[in-house]
Amino acid sequence: MAIHEVRKMIGDAELILQSGKIGKQANGCVYAQWGGAAIVATVCASSNVMEGMDFVPVTVEYNEKFYAAGKIPGGFVKREGRPKDKEILVSRLIDRPMRPLFEPSFGRELQVVPTCVSADGIHTQDILAVIASSAAVTISDIPFHGPVAACRVSYLNGEYIVNPTFKQIEEADLEIVVAGTKDGFTMVEGGADEVSEEVMLGALEKAQGFITDMCLLQEELCKLCGKEKLPLAPLDVKLENAEAIEAEATPLLKVACFKDSKISRGKAIHDVIAQVKANHADQLADETQAKLFAALMDDIQYKLLRKSILDEGVRVDGRKVDEIRPITCEVNVLPYPHGSALFTRGETQSLAVCTLGTAMDEQTYDDIDGDRSEHFILHYNFPPYSVGETGRLTTGRREIGHGNLARRSLEAMVPSREEFPYTVRVVSEIMESNGSSSQASTCGGTLCMLAAGVPMKKMVAGIAMGLITEPQGDNPYGRYSILSDILGEEDHLGDMDFKVAGTKDGITGFQMDIKIAGVTTEIMKKAMEQARQGRLHILSIMEKCIDKPAPLSKNAPQILTMKIPVDKIGALIGPGGKNVKALCAQYGVTINTEDDGTVTIYGKTGIAAEEAKKAVKGITEDPEPGVIYNGVVKSIKDFGAFVEILPGKEGLCHISKLSRGRVEKVTDVLKEGQQIPVKLLEVDQRGRLQLSYIDALEEQK
Secondary structure, eight states: OOOOOEEEEEEEEEEEEEEEESOSSSSSEEEEEETTTEEEEEEEOSSSOTTOSSOOEEEEEOOOOOOTTTTTHHHHSHHHHHHHHHHHHHHHHHHHHGGGGOOOOOSSEEEEEEEEOOOOOOSSHHHHHHHHHHHHHHHHOBBBBBOOOEEEEEETTEEEEEEEEEEHHHHHHHEEEEEEEEEEEEEEEEEEEOOOOHHHHHHHHHHHHHHHHHHHHHHHHHHHHHOOOOOOOOOOOTTTTHHHHHHHHHHHHHHTTTTTSSSHHHHHHHHHHHHHHHHHHHTTTTTHHHHHHHHHHHHHHHHHHHHHHIOOOOOOTTTTTTTTOEEEEEESSSSSSSSEEEEEEEEEEEEEEEEEEEGGGGGGSSSSTTOESSSSSEEEEEOGGGTTTTOOOOOHHHHHHHHHHHHHHHTTSSSTTTOSSEEEEEEEEEOOOOHHHHHHHHHHHHHHHHHOOOOOSSSSSSEEEEEEEETTTTTTEEEEEEEEEOHHHHHHSEEEEEEEEEEOOOOOEEEEEESSOOOOOOHHHHHHHHHHHHHHHHHHHHHHHHHSOOOOTTSSSSEEEEEEOGHHHHHHGGGGHHHHHHHHHHTTEEEEETTTEEEEEESSSHHHHHHHEEEEHHHHHHOOOOOOEEEEEEEETTEEEHHHHHHHEEEEEEEEGGGGSSOOOOGGOOOTTTEEEEEEEOOOOOEEEEEEHHHHHHHHH
């Protein structure tokens, strides 16, 4: 088989798409290289064909090999294991823009496997993985309405940077990934540090040029080596009596679809469908007819919902298009955790819990991008009971993806390690769900952190927006309506799911999935302004519950930090860690020392931490004349007592300095092991410490 490739210069390196050299048994395989980053992307289709499918059974399994970065996996087992969170997130990044472009009627199970085989730490491999995966499908024999591509855009020092380096991403005020076709973007995801809506819109516009170039490059490769597409497997039969069934079901569903709650709507719709189905039981005994009947019922609901919104401005729960459901907020709903909150918006509810830990509790990552750790962690759980169902309690791609969006939305407003030396973990337990539980997690996360005493820079809230469109003539957006705080039904039947989180002053988190091509700038501007108004409304309600950090919970660990001279680190640690271990055991604390001289002390109580801090200070500081120390009598001689004022540092308190009057014997005043306040009078030329019993000084006054 011949080898075909196309090339294009991207920034400082050439991007290469190659086919025909490796992976020749897959339906499609592309080797993509950009600088020192390389991806092998394959796509395969099963041989079994299922007619009349109404969904696309596609899975994306992005994976990274440690050898790509010249590393061996950490831990006992030296083989790559289950997918890491990052691999799951990149898989979602590839899946979301590609899935709508497959034909459900193809009827075959699909698997896309992009593998990172080289990583240079400069060129981001996730963008390359999206391009390589799309290219593999585009040249394959699998029907696909692509290609798609992705682009990362950052905003740094007032300028947009297309496909920034890892270092630029860390320093930027904005970092988003935009994916789409050459006709327009379809997916956006990212985080920011309070950027304006105008900056966000500018980033979207900046990305489209690169996406178009990458789509054209894939089309060029397809012309060289693209395969003939396999046939589709649509149902070649129609629903009998479709018009009569629709006429019968529509008025009944029109009532059922507009009940006042999710549960009552669901029951009413179920009852209507069951009733109509029973009326046509003989016809629908056929499996194919039953499948077509189910599709018709979905189509009727789709039309009813959209018509009501566009014609009357009324949604399924009776709200106006820009109306937000009732919101209630509570904090400290749990008795023992460091901080907790219950955020409820309509039929969506998050129980958010904040736990404060030490530096040893940080989340560490061992991956091809380099070892790193994070002091802010957010975990999202979506149990089946939240939607009234049974099922397994698992952490799947949904949990990872939604949790990552909430984490990114809050991260910029969480204080740094230097400002707040705690590890902060937030867990959002979704108690019930009907519309954007990820944004409820963002709101609940803010509330529970403030309740735990985390000094957040500003409060953050999030909202999910929707879009309903209807073509008129040549204009695909002849009529449209932007929806605030969408329900699950509106997400499923609408044209856009658009989540925005931020503070009063700007955006911190952003995610958008578009089901139609090329949403206009006008629509985006209106959607973002409506989202901003909604966000401000939610923040105003949250502020009435709690608007500043509470005092630290008595159950939280007490953390003290101090700086010591770098040349004193050895003295603090001691041979084999002897000194620091002894201090930890004596005071019941944990002491962590960093190379720059920063010492962090973690104690279960504030008293223990303060005492340990004094001890560390004693070891690492030189005694100062005139300072009063709380010393311990180590030994008694005829001429005085030797008192330890700092760990390992003793001085002589002469018998003449024990009292104003004459002291016959030192033992008349002191005994070994006694704690006494002493003042350091001087340090002589030989470094000897001269002390005076503080009680004697008081008498002399």
